[in-house]
Amino acid sequence: xxxxxxxxxxxxxxxxxxxxxEIKLVNDEGAHGLQIKGAGVNLSNGKTSQIVTLAAGTYExxxxxxxxxxxxxxxxxxxxx
Numbered sequence: 001x002x003x004x005x006x007x008x009x010x011x012x013x014x015x016x017x018x019x020x021x022e023i024k025l026v027n028d029e030g031a032h033g034l035q036i037k038g039a040g041v042n043l044s045n046g047k048t049s050q051i052v053t054l055a056a057g058t059y060e061x062x063x064x065x066x067x068x069x070x071x072x073x074x075x076x077x078x079x080x081x
Contacts, residue, residue: 003063004029006070014079017056024049033064036078054080 002009003025015021025034025043033044037060041050044064063074 002026003032008076012077017080020053035064
């Protein structure tokens with residue numbers, strides 16, 4: 001997943017259920033973090049990746065570092081199927 005000022009590179013990401021997947025955050029512009037609610041993912045402060053195994057569902061992703069005026073709009077969905 002790539003982050004730039006006030007947006008992720010995709011509105012939705014899809015990964016397979018019940019399969020270990022590495023979630024990796026790349027900051028192309030600005031300082032950003034990644035939190036995935038209900039998935040136990042919180043990437044920030046030098047932690048740029050995490051391996052997760054998730055059940056099927058839709059998870060809300062958001063920037064976890066206050067990054068400026070567009071911070072509250074910096075969201076995306078993670079679809080696990």
